[in-house]
Amino acid sequence: MGSETIGRVEAIEALTKKSLWLASWMIHHANHIRPNVDGVKVGGHQASSASMAALLSTLYFGVLKPEDRVAVKPHAAPVFHAIQYLMGRQSREKLIDFRAFGGAQSYPSRTKDTDDVDFSTGSVGLGVAFSAFASMIQDYVRAKDWARKDVAEGRMIALAGDAELDEGNIYECLLEGWKHGLRNCWWIIDYNRQSLDGVVREGLYERIEAIFSAFGWTVVTLKYGALQRAAFAEPGGERLKAWIDACPNALYSALMFRGGAAWRERLSDEIGDQGAVSALLARRSDDELAALMANLGGHCVESLLEQFEAAGSDQPTVFIAYTVKGWGTPLAGHKDNHAGQMTAAQMAQLQAAHKVRAGHEWDKLEGLDKAAALEAFLAKVPFNSKTSRRLTSPAVPTIGPQFIGTGATSTQAAFGKILDAIARTDSPLAQRIVTTSPDVTVSTNLGAWVNRRNLFASDEMADLFQKEAIPSTQKWRFGPDGQHMELGIAEMNLFLMLGAAGLSHSLFGERLLPIGTLYDPFIARGLDALNYACYQDARFLLVATPSGVSLAGEGGAHQSISSPLIGMAQDGLASFEPAFADELAVIMDWAFDYMQRSGDARPDLADWPRDVTGGSVYLRLSTRALEQVPRQVDADLSRDIIRGAYWLKPPTPECTTVIAYQGVLASEAIAAAAEIGGDRRNVAVLAVTSADRLNAGWQAAQRGRLHGESPEPSHIEALLAEVPQAAGIVTAIDAHPATLGWLGSVLGHRTMALGVEHFGQTGTVNDLYRHFDIDARAIVQAARAATGRR
Incomplete structure (x- = not known):
């Protein structure tokens, strides 16, 4: 046994066969052997895994190095898990529980799986594009003089089904990659010519080849084995x-x-x-x-090794690998095989072909010849490193809130000034910030930052307007020291860039603090990519402006309504909507710390669930200038700003009305309170800075009680406990009223929720506030209704 030898191609072919068997058995076991108590289909994509068995096996067992990063085709998750199992990075128990609670995930997940997932995939197309942005971020990090020298440069690799190329974000990404000089990026297309609903159209190959060639990619066709x-x-x-x-x-x-x-x-x-x-x-x-006839290029280990190893350039390369969907199984080629599964008889046929004995289905090398030689081969696989491939980077110290002047200002303008103040410090914090924006850099107040910190490019590019002595407020100098990544008008690209930059500490061993700005209504354009970035636990600061119908002159297409609800519902994203500049300064300082947190404690036991482990932050800002509140921000006020609310005017025992506002309607809330209360102290004003954090803290407290625990009252419960039960609450926000309408449920106060439920239109701010009943007059009327008075 000890004298067994095995060639490289023979070994990878054997491991390909074993990966195919394990993937097929994993799915069969989940669907037909494991008890199914609820009767819902489990699924698992046997055919889509089979078409990628040789591609993935050749990469992981023969080509990849530990510094390479891979986004696996979502439907190939079973064969990926099988490969990880063969390398000792996945447990048998996880495979047995594939698609069950706590088992190997349906699609590779860097946060839910325990094996070695670089990039989560599942929303098709996003993992492909993400690999390109990860490559751009790798270049950004390596261009800095503070970059680690002990981290090798890796290739960012994505494996995609040909049907994934229908996804528009892939083509938006191609254009951005061309602009930024994309390097070290491989895309491997599983060209099996089948999708969920049928066989792809003739002539697709020529279109794919032409598109990639146009953007400067090397195109390698793997057609014949x-x-x-x-x-x-x-x-x-x-x-x-x-x-x-x-x-x-x-x-x-x-x-x-x-x-x-x-x-x-x-x-x-x-x-x-x-x-x-x-x-x-x-x-x-x-x-x-x-x-x-089945020996197409994508199934031939010898051909795959030859072409992968020949691609030595750092030029982006796409491999179009001809394959057969369901290769190596009785499902091969059938047009209905996408979600189809082998019958018990077909699985028995496959089991016999693979020489797998009954009761030994999960054994790693069952049915293979030269097992000892294969064990020795696996131990020497370059990618099979015994150390973690997830890197770490120390936290960057924050520098405290950067307060600005007290004159009338908007939160959007204050954001620009605060960021400019940080830029002036040239602190480690300032050095690690990287900003990006989809062609709205100036209109989202990043101009001052970019003027000080420059735009990133691998090579120096002078600002020709400045060189020609043409007056301009913007100094657009590009260079390796730049800290702004210029993007075109594509919000999907923005969120993919933020996601890649927000994982830099784990992927490349250097922490970045990414800030992305965009127009608030257009969050919805990139929502899939935003969700994807949060699902990967990427860390970034999203700054969206301007908020609501307060952007009066731009009309309904540019006026956001539902975005605060997105901020509340999106996991991994703490959302805030401050009204005043001092609130924003506190929140931004906190955000830079929050983006860097990590911890193993159960986040659901925290006052606000993500406070233990951190996450990303979303700021909804406004262009409407407000008079600032003259005050000193002490530790108590700072704490309450972060917890989500504080009393701008606290309640008294005689309080009859609470006006709770979030964001730019602060001035209307204050004016209404003055009109209702006069000199009497019967009106309280609650400044809500984060409905998200208030609601999440309340939900966490309720869950604790449901489980028989005795948690401290949540922040909103403690605040409203000061309000007499007979008092009414009016909530007001330049967004959907459901954002704050739940406040009445906390302690049972009668509540009237004001907000915007329909598309906006052009007009003045006063016109639109009056039209949507969110002006001071409407708040006064709602207060009377909430307290039972006319």
Whole structure:
């Protein structure tokens, strides 16, 4: 046994076979053997895993280095988990519980899986584009003089199904990659020519090749395996090759499903010549002929190794690997195989073919020859490092709130001034901030920051307007020291860039503090990518402006309504909407710390669930200037600002009305309180800085009580406990009223919720506030209704 030897190609072929078996068995076990108590389909994509078995196995067992990062095609998760299991990075128990609670996830997840997932995938197309932005961030980090020298430069690799190329974010990403000089990025396309609903259209390959070539990518086509190339070299082989090249996708798939006899019949009818071609076919049994026709480039380890290792340049490269969906299984080629599963009889057939004994289905090397040699091979696989591939970086110290002047200002303007004040310090905090924006850098008040910290590019580019002595407020100098990543108008790209930068500490060993700005209503354009970034636990500060119908002149298309509800509902994102500049200064200082937190304690036991482990932060700001409150911000007020609310005017025992506002309606709330209360102290004003944190803290307290615990009252419960039960609450926000309407449920106060429920329109601020009943007059009327008075 100890003298066994095995060649590299032979070893990877054996491990490919084992990965295919484990993936297929994993799905079969989850759907047909493991008890299904609720009767809901489990699923698992046997055919989509099978088409990638050789591609993934060749990469992980033969090509990848520990510094390389991979986004795996979502539907190939089972074969990925199987490969991780063979390398000792995944447990048998997790495979047995595939798609069960606590088991291996349906799609690779860097936060939910315990094996070595670099990038979560699942929303198709996003993992592909994310790899390109990760490459850009790697270049950004490595260009800095503070970058670690002990971290090797890696390739950012994505494996995608050909149907994923329907996703528009992939093409938006291609343009951005071209602009930023994308390097060290591989995309490997599983070109099986089948999708969920059928077989892809003819001529797709030529379109794919043309698009990538236009953006400067190297295109490598992996169409023929070694068996096919050898056959083509035989007499008559050129005619077989011509037939394969001309064969429609649907026909090739159908013949793959029907098998060797069908291949022989079709080929004999269409190119049989009673000569060299017929002899070529006759030399092969039906099984050998089926194996030959299935030996496409994407299933041939020898061909894959040859092409992957030949791609030594750092130029972005796309490999178009021809494959068969369901390769190596009885499902191969059938047009319904996307969500289809093998029957018990078909699984028994596969099990016999793989020489897997009953009761040994989960054994790592069951049914393989030269097991000892394979164990030795696995131990030497470069990617199979025993150390964690997730890097760490120390936290960057914050520098305290950067307060600005007390004159009338908007929160958007205050954001620009605070960031400019940070830029002036040239502190470690300032050095680690990287900003980005989808072509709205100036209009979201990043201009001062960019003027001081410059734009990033691998090579120096002078500002030609400045060079030609043309007056301009913007000094657009590009260089390796720059700290702003310029993006075009594509919010998906913004969130993918933020996600990649927000994982830099783990991927590249250097912490960045990414800040992204955009127009608040257009969060919805990139919502899938925002959710994806949060799901990966990326850390960033999202600054969205301007808020609501307060952007009066721009009309309904530019006026946000639902975005605070998005901020409340999005996991991994703490949302705030401050009204005053001093609140914003406190929140931004806290955010830079919060973005860097990590911890193993249960976050659901915290006063606000994410306070233990940290996350990303969303600021909803406004362009409308407000008179600032003259005050000193002490520790108690700072704490309450972060917890989500404080009393701008506290209640008294005689209080009859509470006006609770969030954001820019502060002036209307204060004016209404003055009109109702006069000199009497019967009106309280609650300044809400974060409905998100208030609500989450309240929910956490309720969950604790539900589980028999005795938590401290949540922050909102403690605040409203000071309000007499008979008092009414009016909530007001320039957004959907449901954002604050839940406050009455906390302690049972009668509540009237004011806000905007419909698309806005153009007009003045006063016009629109009056139209949507969120002006001071409407707040006064609502207060009377909430307290039972006319």
